Amino acid sequence: MLEQITVLGGLDKKGSPERIRSLDIKAGEVLAVIGPTGSGKTQLISDIEQYGEEETLTGRRIVIKNQQDTGKDKDLPRYLVAQVSQNMNFLIDMTIEEFLLMHARVRAIPDPRETINNVLETTNQLSGEPVHLSTNLTQLSGGQSRALMVADVALVSNAPIVLIDEIENAGINRLQALEILTGQGKIVLVVSHDPTLILMAEKRVVMKEGGMESVLQTTPEEQKMLEGLLRSEKQINLLRDYLREGRLLWQEFWCTVR
Amino acid sequence: MRFVIIAGTPSSGKTSVMIHTIRHLLASNLSVAACKIDCLHTSDDERYRRLGIPVAVGLSDYICPDHFYVANLEEVECWAREQRADIVVLETAGLCHRCAPAVHGCLSVCVIDCLIGIDTPKKIGPMLSTADSVVITKCDIVSQAEREVFHNMVETVNPQAKIMDINGLTGQGAITLKNEIVRYNSLEGISGKELKYPMPAAICSYCSGETVIGKTYQMGNVKKVDFGGEN
Numbered sequence: 375m376l377e378q379i380t381v382l383g384g385l386d387k388k389g390s391p392e393r394i395r396s397l398d399i400k401a402g403e404v405l406a407v408i409g410p411t412g413s414g415k416t417q418l419i420s421d422i423e424q425y426g427e428e429e430t431l432t433g434r435r436i437v438i439k440n441q442q443d444t445g446k447d448k449d450l451p452r453y454l455v456a457q458v459s460q461n462m463n464f465l466i467d468m469t470i471e472e473f474l475l476m477h478a479r480v481r482a483i484p485d486p487r488e489t490i491n492n493v494l495e496t497t498n499q500l501s502g503e504p505v506h507l508s509t510n511l512t513q514l515s516g517g518q519s520r521a522l523m524v525a526d527v528a529l530v531s532n533a534p535i536v537l538i539d540e541i542e543n544a545g546i547n548r549l550q551a552l553e554i555l556t557g558q559g560k561i562v563l564v565v566s567h568d569p570t571l572i573l574m575a576e577k578r579v580v581m582k583e584g585g586m587e588s589v590l591q592t593t594p595e596e597q598k599m600l601e602g603l604l605r606s607e608k609q610i611n612l613l614r615d616y617l618r619e620g621r622l623l624w625q626e627f628w629c630t631v632r
Numbered sequence: 633m634r635f636v637i638i639a640g641t642p643s644s645g646k647t648s649v650m651i652h653t654i655r656h657l658l659a660s661n662l663s664v665a666a667c668k669i670d671c672l673h674t675s676d677d678e679r680y681r682r683l684g685i686p687v688a689v690g691l692s693d694y695i696c697p698d699h700f701y702v703a704n705l706e707e708v709e710c711w712a713r714e715q716r717a718d719i720v721v722l723e724t725a726g727l728c729h730r731c732a733p734a735v736h737g738c739l740s741v742c743v744i745d746c747l748i749g750i751d752t753p754k755k756i757g758p759m760l761s762t763a764d765s766v767v768i769t770k771c772d773i774v775s776q777a778e779r780e781v782f783h784n785m786v787e788t789v790n791p792q793a794k795i796m797d798i799n800g801l802t803g804q805g806a807i808t809l810k811n812e813i814v815r816y817n818s819l820e821g822i823s824g825k826e827l828k829y830p831m832p833a834a835i836c837s838y839c840s841g842e843t844v845i846g847k848t849y850q851m852g853n854v855k856k857v858d859f860g861g862e863n
Contacts, residue, residue: 466778
């Protein structure tokens, strides 16, 4: 079991040492990776993925701390980082059941039946219309696919680090998705431009010109603000549900739901 | 000089992967020469040329591109040494899956994309199973689960190879291949080295330009479909 990873600072785009020299991320922690487009968010993730390389473009080094540290590469999982992003699709023409069984077999899961039932249940918690084991993967909507990917990454993939890349528009309950992933003791990296998701992370690394510019802890004041954000989010969700159900809104809607 | 051979399925991103990898090699002050083998036409040489490195093109025309490739290995080596290259990258046409271009003493890289279907690695054959390194591209557009299953399929076909994911568009992961090339042994000379897997025999009338269909027009090494049943 992976306990912690440490990113040792390298160089930014201009070739000068980045300001953050060392960044620890512990199991069960959520780290938001933020910054404008082109600021080096993807490069940071890429460096973490290529933890085995002695040389990277940025000169960063990744130190991995395992609970039972044998110092052997083979004890590390094949994929250190599992990703869920907006661009991903299921391309394979198979039912959810067939595919999950196949994935569980590849991952040598001892009780595949129980696991795939859990995956299905979790998927349906995250998305709208329920899917069934007999549903074909290619028939899933965007939101259903994303929900299944999150559930599969949480329960079947063994990667100890999960990267969620801008899934705010994926049409799933992203806050619950975050809870499900961290609940499995995984390190979750969230690349996002969404204030609610960013504040749900314990800390955030701010990227600038290719370098890690600062690491900020979410302050108690921000946590209070997060509560406010979550409240209005709930209202918006409710509003969305009303509209989706084919209902009409009335003037005093807000007063009623409050 | 290190000799790197690139094979792979059509449109898997062989050239894109190599362009990113060569950029990393050049950034480490290594000199690279690239040669592209193709059949009738290629524009890949233009992309290599933009890197400012020596580029050669070999068009096989009326000859099988893989046989053409083997018959020209010494010449490519000689040309690359004249260019004073530390590394020569030879990209094959990547067409039929029967041939495997891997040569002992050369780093052979097989590039495949994970959109080709989960069972396809089993069908690719020696091109995949004799490779030293397998590059999987287009991983960013399939689910993590498919990526893991695909990886496992490749590993079943070729358990020895180093398998790496590279994004041909962004170059993410290309540094791993660069490091693999740098770690690889230098080649003293390609003459006398052996192919890891023999090429198919094909000396028939169609090899020498015959175009008419029918038994009476067929001569030489001709093999027929076995439909089973009697006889």
